[in-house]
Amino acid sequence: MVARAIDLDHVRRSRRLIAILVDRFGVSHFLEGRGPGRVSMRACDDAVALACAWIERRTGRSVAPFIEELMRRDLNKLLRQRIAEGAACLKR
Numbered sequence: 001m002v003a004r005a006i007d008l009d010h011v012r013r014s015r016r017l018i019a020i021l022v023d024r025f026g027v028s029h030f031l032e033g034r035g036p037g038r039v040s041m042r043a044c045d046d047a048v049a050l051a052c053a054w055i056e057r058r059t060g061r062s063v064a065p066f067i068e069e070l071m072r073r074d075l076n077k078l079l080r081q082r083i084a085e086g087a088a089c090l091k092r
Helices: 008-025 041-059 065-084
Strands: none
Touching: 008 041, 008 065, 041 065
């Protein structure tokens, strides 16, 4: 079994960036209009792509697919937490 190397700098940057993006855009940006609490995969994918581009530009190294998946999970977890706390406003 081959162990994969994890770029901890990318992990650290990704966690900070995901939180910044949620704070900047607001939880409602990541929700679909069809119902309360429905997370838009398109908005999440756009946020992950933006974070990856920023990390690549700052570090000069490409972001591994494993880190991208980690970002998606962190974003989904953060959104669900904020929705449960009542931070989400529905789009109207």
